[in-house]
Amino acid sequence: MALTHAILVSLCEQSGSGYELARRFDRSIGYFWTATHQQIYRTLAGMESEQLVSVTPVAQQGRPDKKVYKVSPAGRAELAHWIAEPLDGAGMDARLRNLAVKIRAAGYGDVEAVRAQVAALRDERAARLAVYRGLEARQFPDPDALTGADLHQHLVLLGGIRTEQGAIAWLDEVKEKL
Amino acid sequence: MALTHAILVSLCEQSGSGYELARRFDRSIGYFWTATHQQIYRTLAGMESEQLVSVTPVAQQGRPDKKVYKVSPAGRAELAHWIAEPLDGAGMDARLRNLAVKIRAAGYGDVEAVRAQVAALRDERAARLAVYRGLEARQFPDPDALTGADLHQHLVLLGGIRTEQGAIAWLDEVKEKL
DNA sequence: GGTTTCATGTAACTAGTTACATGATTTA
DNA sequence: TAAATCATGTAACTAGTTACATGAAACC
Numbered sequence: 001m002a003l004t005h006a007i008l009v010s011l012c013e014q015s016g017s018g019y020e021l022a023r024r025f026d027r028s029i030g031y032f033w034t035a036t037h038q039q040i041y042r043t044l045a046g047m048e049s050e051q052l053v054s055v056t057p058v059a060q061q062g063r064p065d066k067k068v069y070k071v072s073p074a075g076r077a078e079l080a081h082w083i084a085e086p087l088d089g090a091g092m093d094a095r096l097r098n099l100a101v102k103i104r105a106a107g108y109g110d111v112e113a114v115r116a117q118v119a120a121l122r123d124e125r126a127a128r129l130a131v132y133r134g135l136e137a138r139q140f141p142d143p144d145a146l147t148g149a150d151l152h153q154h155l156v157l158l159g160g161i162r163t164e165q166g167a168i169a170w171l172d173e174v175k176e177k178l
Numbered sequence: 179m180a181l182t183h184a185i186l187v188s189l190c191e192q193s194g195s196g197y198e199l200a201r202r203f204d205r206s207i208g209y210f211w212t213a214t215h216q217q218i219y220r221t222l223a224g225m226e227s228e229q230l231v232s233v234t235p236v237a238q239q240g241r242p243d244k245k246v247y248k249v250s251p252a253g254r255a256e257l258a259h260w261i262a263e264p265l266d267g268a269g270m271d272a273r274l275r276n277l278a279v280k281i282r283a284a285g286y287g288d289v290e291a292v293r294a295q296v297a298a299l300r301d302e303r304a305a306r307l308a309v310y311r312g313l314e315a316r317q318f319p320d321p322d323a324l325t326g327a328d329l330h331q332h333l334v335l336l337g338g339i340r341t342e343q344g345a346i347a348w349l350d351e352v353k354e355k356l
Numbered sequence: 357g358g359t360t361t362c363a364t365g366t367a368a369c370t371a372g373t374t375a376c377a378t379g380a381t382t383t384a
Numbered sequence: 385t386a387a388a389t390c391a392t393g394t395a396a397c398t399a400g401t402t403a404c405a406t407g408a409a410a411c412c
Contacts, residue, residue, distance in 0.1 A: 001371075013327070019391050028331065031310065031338025034269055039372060041393065062381060064391040090401060091212055093271055096337075104334050107327050132209065149191070149285050153206065155355060156282045159274075159348045160209025166344030170337045177333060179399075197363050217400060219365065240409060242363040268373065 002089070002098045003035055003043050004052070008071055008079045009105040011053060017066040018044050029104060032097040044069060052078055076108065083109030087117050092128075095121060096167060103174060115178055122171035129164035132157060180267070180276045181213060181221050182230070186249055186257045187283040189231060195244040196222050207282065210275040222247060230256055254286065261287030265295050270306075273299060274345060281352060293356055300349035307342035310335060 006029050010021055021044075022037040035043075047053045052075035056068045071079075083102050089095040099114075099121055106114045140146065140154045184207050188199055199222075200215040213221075225231045230253035234246045249257075261280050267273040277292075277299055284292045318324065318332045 003371080017391070018393095027313070029334070031335060031341070034372095036373065037391090038374090038393080042371095060390090063389095064379075066391060100334050100337055103337075104330050106330050135205070151355065152282050152284050155352050156207070156278050157209060158351060159278055159281075162344050162348040162351075163209070166340050170340040173336060173340075174333050177329065181399080195363070196365095212400095214401065215363090216365085216402090220399095238362090241361095242407075244363060 001043070002094075002101050003039065004047060005079060005082050005098075005105065006033065006035075006101045007040065007043060007047065008052065008075055009101065009108065011069055011071045012076065012079065012105075012108055015068055015070040017058075017068055019066065021069075029097075029101060032100045047075070051075075079105060080109040084113040087121060092125075095124075103178065106178065111178065115175070118171055118174050118178065122168060122175065125164050125167045125171065129161065129168065132161050132164065136161070179221070180272075180279050181217065182225060183257055183260050183283065184211065184213075184279045185218065185221060185225065186230065186253055187279065187286065189247055189249045190254065190257065190283075190286055193246055193248040195236075195246055197244065199247075207275075207279060210278045225253070229253075257283060258287040262291040265299060270303075273302075281356065284356065289356065293353070296349055296352050296356065300346060300353065303342050303345045303349065307339065307346065310339050310342060314339070 006025075007021060010016075010024055010028070016024070018037065018041045022035065022040050025033065025035050025040070044053065048055055048069075051072055053069045054072050056070065058066050058068050060066060083105055087095050087098055087102075089098045099117060102109075102114050102117065136143070136154075136157055140150070140157070143154055146154050184203075185199060188194075188202055188206070194202070196215065196219045200213065200218050203211065203213050203218070222231065226233055226247075229250055231247045232250050234248070236244050236246050238244060261283055265273050265276055265280075267276045277295060280287075280292050280295065314321070314332075314335055318328070318335070321332055324332050
């Protein structure tokens, strides 16, 4: 699960409580992700039992106690290992979002492996775009003359095309700069 | 759940079996979605018990029997009702994908209501893009001079920006043509 | 003789959402 | 005085994934 790894990256940069992590998510990986605090608490509990993180309870004045999580050596090793592995995730967005986490985490693992995964996903997306382009040419040879259900279907296909174009443009940028 | 409604649209256009639906998904809503056959079978079973669809077993020569599903009047009513409702879905992609289903389904409900939802989501995405642009300006005033963790963070933010730009471009196109 | 296609399903699991609960403090 | 912020959690649910099972036919 990439949520585990997203949390690991965030905690590598700065140890913190589940609550803080939830807030940080809104302004970093949150561009691709949203995790509710329940999901984060649950995942943290699992990570603790797998000893990827260690916990220190911190008492506060006038505030509830907080549990500050810190990445363990095993957690760092797990992160580095995951970064080098081929991209996981079933759906298209799952893979893109996992890659985003890996890019964010690149400093904690093998950057070259991340670059390879960027290139691979770029090609996957390009292949998909080619398929969509082919479908468009065959099914909608005159896109400006469409009405009714054909128009609606074409608009959805266009959305697929735009999505692929966007993903490819970004992945090309990453390839160049990473 | 929008899978129910995606299935309703598909069955409105053409009655068919769960297997056929799974294949059709790969080449229509599939630009935004992937549903495994198990998910489809399970959802169909639920829809049958809610009487949104009716089933006719069809014997075949040399092939296993199939169950052909057909949308009931209640199913059509449910679809029309859902189309007019405000967009549901927690995450950003959930809402975009649900809107794609509604665009595809526009002919079975209130097109004007869909247009309004397109405009609303467009504005939501534009607002998000503005936030990202703001973050970029504040945190990365000189994007070409970045290295290490800053570079990685910026690349992820760029991905968020590209995603929003893509979504906005598509929604503008839909606004214009729908 | 092995893979793909057609067709449905059970079972077990992981991921993600929604609702509810607690309780003090700060801000409007 | 009502809402928001800080901080954690239980419980129940919905959505989505992965693995396994069956069995005939068509294709290579």
